[in-house]
Amino acid sequence: MKFSRFNSMSIRPFQLGSAALALVMLCALASCGGGGVVPATGVQLRALSAQFAARKSVSYSPFRTLNRDTETVTAAQIKQDLDLLIAGKFTLLRLFDSSDNVSKLTLQVIRDNHLDVKVMLGVYIQGNNDAFNQAEIARGVALAQAYSDTVLAVSIGNETMVNWSFNPSTPAAMAAHIKTVRSQISQPVTTDDNWAFYASAPSTITDAIDFASIHTYPLADSVHNPHLWDWQQASVPAATRAVAMMDAAIVAAKKDYSTVRSYLDGKGLSKMPIVIGETGWKAIASGGETFRAHPVNQKMYFDRLSAWSAQGGTGPISIVYFEAFDEPWKNGDDNWALFNVNRQARYLIQSLYPASQWEAGTYSAADAVYYVPVVANAIITANRYASYADIAVAGEARPVETPVFNAWDGTTASYPEVSSSSAPADPSHSIEITPKPALAGWGWGVAQQLPTTADDLSNFGASGFLNFSIKTSYPGKIEVGFMTGSTTAGSAFDVYLPLAPGSYGYLNDGNWHQVSIPISAIVPHGAMAFGMTDASKAKLDLSRVTSPFVIADRYANTGKAQNSNDTTKLNIDAVFWSK
Known part of the structure; x- marks a missing residue:
């Protein structure tokens, strides 16, 4: 099409x-x-x-x-x-x-x-x-x-x-x-x-x-x-x-x-x-x-x-x-x-x-639906902000609006929630991502998005961590991070770290592992999102996080050849920010 x-x-x-x-x-x-x-x-x-x-x-x-x-x-x-x-x-x-x-x-x-x-x-x-x-x-x-x-x-x-x-x-x-x-x-x-x-x-x-x-x-x-x-x-x-x-x-x-x-x-x-x-x-x-x-x-x-x-x-x-x-x-x-x-x-x-x-x-x-400007939610003051987890931890915050998972371009991956595998610390579901990069050639991506609001996670900027559990044998590097701003406002800003096996707890050996990455290590990799043209709008803004978790593989960023098209599954669970 x-x-x-x-x-x-x-x-x-x-x-x-x-x-x-x-x-x-x-x-x-x-x-x-x-x-x-x-x-x-x-x-x-x-x-x-x-x-x-x-x-x-x-x-x-x-x-x-x-x-x-x-x-x-x-x-x-x-x-x-x-x-x-x-x-x-x-x-x-x-x-x-x-x-x-x-x-x-x-x-x-x-x-x-x-x-x-x-x-x-x-x-x-x-x-x-x-x-x-x-x-x-x-x-x-x-x-x-x-x-x-x-x-x-x-x-x-x-x-x-x-x-x-x-x-x-x-x-x-x-x-x-x-x-x-x-x-x-x-x-x-x-x-x-x-x-x-x-x-x-x-x-x-x-x-x-x-x-x-x-x-x-x-x-x-x-x-x-x-x-x-x-x-x-x-x-x-x-x-x-x-x-x-x-x-x-x-x-x-x-x-x-x-x-x-x-x-x-x-x-x-x-x-x-x-x-x-x-x-x-x-x-x-x-x-x-x-x-x-x-x-x-x-x-x-x-x-x-x-x-x-x-x-x-x-x-x-x-x-x-x-x-x-x-x-x-x-x-x-x-x-x-x-x-x-x-x-x-x-x-x-x-x-x-x-x-x-x-x-x-x-x-x-x-x-009929129509455009509504993104609503900025109040600052998250809790020490833990869980965007995808079955087990609730005392004192944690959850997104004000229920997040939804979406594939980039709508077609580059499938991402059903499954009960066949989950992180040991967070039974009983996970998101099972199957990349489908052949339609694009450049790679794939899946974002957990807040459809109409933005959460204020600025308290996590100085000493916070992005945490998630992953099980995969996917080869080479992946990208993980978050997005601030929105495409509808011309302010979307991608903040994704190329993550190699052996870094921050990540291994691609087919077993479950918990990954914990300092926000300060992800931020230097930020860039204006695709289609954004005004750097005064499209910039890092932790007070307006619209995608608290993103996982992707853009081949140009991870060192893979164009049309690599690997379809190895990745299971994701227990996604949370902490400080």
Whole structure:
């Protein structure tokens, strides 16, 4: 999917009736665009089917478990999913690849059951893995040919060229893949990528495609580039701030689209249609989207997309909502979907389904979340401040607000609480961290965060210690520490010590060990957090500790090679500050 984290350009309070939703979600134009000639090449653009504008569209992936690599998806499961989507009139699916176990099976289910469903087929490109890519291209071509009555278009590659791509490929390589597919099928072709790529896409790509499929994620951008659009709306009274935020979100999405439209028009490609291939909003915050992600806010964004589609005119041909069903394997990048993993309808589409199929929870417009400035709590005067521990010690302080664990970028680690292992001095739970650095390449991190407040730990600065218990055989150094300030205020400051085995009680021999590090030893390693630009704001402030514990491995800081991608588990327990 998404993130505009490295690009300065980039990456619903009421319910509509089912008939109204059926009309507005995808019908952006009375008929689809396309056709005409690419000026630079003389190649005839293949027109998009009118079905793109006549159907509501959603991206679909069927995985239901924590490990998609070992999961067996059945035809019965896909049939269940498609029946649910058809009931809500979501009948144009974007598939991400041409795999046998998902896409081929999905197309077979559609045909075998005579389902009124059309598909935008994906061909997944895996960097420079030529053997994989050629096999995938062959599968995609075969499916597009065999299911030409169902496959309306083919998209080759997913977010491969935007500058923050986790799966990068060059425009030249992508153009070659696109042309290889296009030469063997009759459907129009594209490549799915972030709007920021398409806003300056080279002719190498625009000469090879029939339409542009762009991704816009105002929510993700608000996390990775907080100043790209004014999501906080801090000047708006609290009573109307949620509405103002969601209005600003749809304005941001429209701006992304308009930027691409203007760029293509300037290249003489005014006849090239644009599809929004991905956009959405989370129902649950799981990757730093505090004050933004909520079922009501998700519906507010969905409703605004629907209204945009209904306007027609010069807007996108269609909008593919991300996504149909939650996928637990995504960990912190989950919770975007129309349905939860149990196939229960979320608030944004409950008007389309009977109450028996709804997710638990009752909401109204008043439940929408919005930005609230971080509240500074009173100074901690106790000699011990425990942020994660089962056993309470007499006289200790605990965080005023219950902390939550989050992976950096929402995806770089999983971190369930387990009862299978715990520190001897603090039974009976621990946090079991499994790094998942392959998505990023630069490493991973997990932070224990206070969502809306900051604790004053300034009394621990001179003679305090950060203590925790750890069990791991993870190789080499790790980073541990804390964070002060907040990204929303532009004051986030990382304070992380590269910790080598044998230092401060830390050993990586697979047994439990208690680590105790002087705060004074961690502080010299502090630096402005990612995305912070004002050193007068982003600086050490122990009176505003917002993450009392952070554990990470940024390879550039620990001496590991880029893409080291070690996934050895680390168990963490008994986290406390002391003096």
